[in-house]
Amino acid sequence: MHKKDLLNNSSIRGQITTFVFRKNLNNKMLDIQKIRADFPILEQKVNGKPLIYFDNGATSQKPRVVIDAITKYYEEINANIHRGVHTLSQLATDAYEASREKVRNHINAKEVYEVIFTSGTTQGINLVASGMASLVKEGDEIMVSAVEHHSNIVPWQFLCEKTGAKLVVIPMKENGELIMSEYDKLLSTKTKIVAVNHISNALGTINPIEYIIKKAHEVGAAVLVDGAQATPHLKPDVQDLGCDFYVFSGHKICGPTGVGILYGKEEWLNMLPPYMGGGEMIKEVTFEKTTYADLPHKFEAGTPNIADGIVLGTAIDYLNEVGFENIQKQEKELLSYATEKLLEIEGLKIFGTSENKTSVVSFNIEGIHPYDIGTIIDKLGIAVRTGHHCAQPIMNYFNIPGTIRASFSFYNTKEEIDTFVEAVKKAKMMLS
Incomplete structure (x- = not known):
């Protein structure tokens, strides 16, 4: 739409707030590669390695429709609200x-x-x-x-x-x-x-x-x-x-x-x-x-x-549009898979083992500070959170300085988890 058409097209508000990017996706098997293509940041490399983003508990990544909507607002509407007659x-x-x-x-x-x-x-x-x-x-x-x-x-x-x-x-x-x-x-x-x-x-x-x-x-x-x-x-x-x-x-x-x-x-x-x-x-x-x-x-x-x-x-x-049933199914599989693979690492302990939990694995390896693990795997392109996660009373309860937290979203994959587990093993070997 040309900007000259804006004044004559009040439907622009719908274009800003609604995007139909995929039909009939709910309650069907997710095509994870198509989902991942919606997120531009997942295509980049960090420290020369493909980004594996497991810090979703801190903030999620943004799909292209969200990024484009921000630009569209500032290019085509930008005005104060509730006060103007224009x-x-x-x-x-x-x-x-x-x-x-x-x-x-x-x-x-x-x-x-x-x-x-x-x-x-x-x-x-x-x-x-x-x-x-x-x-x-x-x-x-x-x-x-x-x-x-x-x-x-x-x-x-x-x-x-x-x-x-x-x-x-x-x-x-x-x-x-x-x-x-x-x-x-x-x-x-x-x-x-x-x-x-x-x-x-x-x-x-x-x-x-x-x-x-x-x-x-x-x-x-x-x-x-x-x-x-x-x-x-x-x-x-x-x-x-x-x-x-x-x-x-x-x-x-x-x-x-x-x-x-x-x-x-x-x-x-x-x-x-x-x-x-x-x-x-x-x-x-x-x-x-x-x-x-x-x-x-x-x-x-x-x-x-x-x-x-x-x-x-x-x-x-x-x-x-993705569907929360689909999101929950994907994240449950990721949580189960990551938990199983990580527990194969000797000396690794998971904190938070309730059966009723979401896609977060918070863990430490005996004798190694969580910060050191996080620093090494970052060099391999893997983003996790280390520390007390703004929840110091929990860390005090377990008498630990913090944990390594991997938090998964629906756009993550089991292949990424495999790479992550191997990176943790490598970090453990370097720090032991």
Whole structure:
């Protein structure tokens, strides 16, 4: 389309937010090579070797449709939203709000205004924790789990320091599962909010979220679910789960960095005060008094990350075209294969051995620091994560400095795992 045609073609918003790249893919065997061709970065070499990207738990790679959608926005629409009467502003607004509706549909939120755009999971958790300060008092209890990412620990510590509330921790087992019998004992009428991840970033454990939510609601507590590691692997149904808040990041689901989602039940979002003040989140401003905008704008002060908010919808379209049943099947096979092959290496121990886990293998080799393994295999073109993975309490539990974490996505292959295992063996031989 020529730019001169833009003003006469409002359908451009659909072109930005929707890409039909493959028909009838759902519920069929994935053609992994065709899938891999969607991701330009997978074609490059690192240190002279073909890239093997096993750091998907940190961020996923982006398909061409997502990359192109970002460019298309800046070339053909770029304008501020919600404020302009001119055509470009209206197109940008329509595309942005269409993306919000895609998110609502994807997670099955009841109302579109229950979907708040954020900069990512961390901001979403901080927004809720900050707002809860008006609802929590000294002697109340905030509950987290032993397998949380730091971003679902520290904001609640801030809240406890501010209000005098107490932080309570659900303990874990050796296999990385939470001890539900202890959770039951810890719950009480003092519990005001339970904040727990859907899937552990460090261990891959899938937590029993439905049970946690049900029991918390029985004592009147709200529940925030950190879905950062879950949304790449499954479609959360927030109404079916019954959670009060659900947060996730775009960059882990093949979308851009710098954008994320906070879902909140309408009644809870109405109880929380605004997180930031400025433009967009107001209804009327005078020097005497300011009144706030309705949901969702009450929590979206200032010019948002418009392009990435729009393109988040493109990423969601892409994953739904691939199909989450297909994604889960592929990743389950990769997890099983990698686990079997790695355990053949003498001295290797896997941390996080729950039967109910996603495609993450976190491991160490006896007598070797994880950083050293990661450094050597990087020279062979293999990207993994080493360290504590922003989950130091887990590492303290196992009395280790960190782990080597290989996290797989649907575009990875068993052949890549074979190369990875051989690289780990080589690194072990060099470091022993």
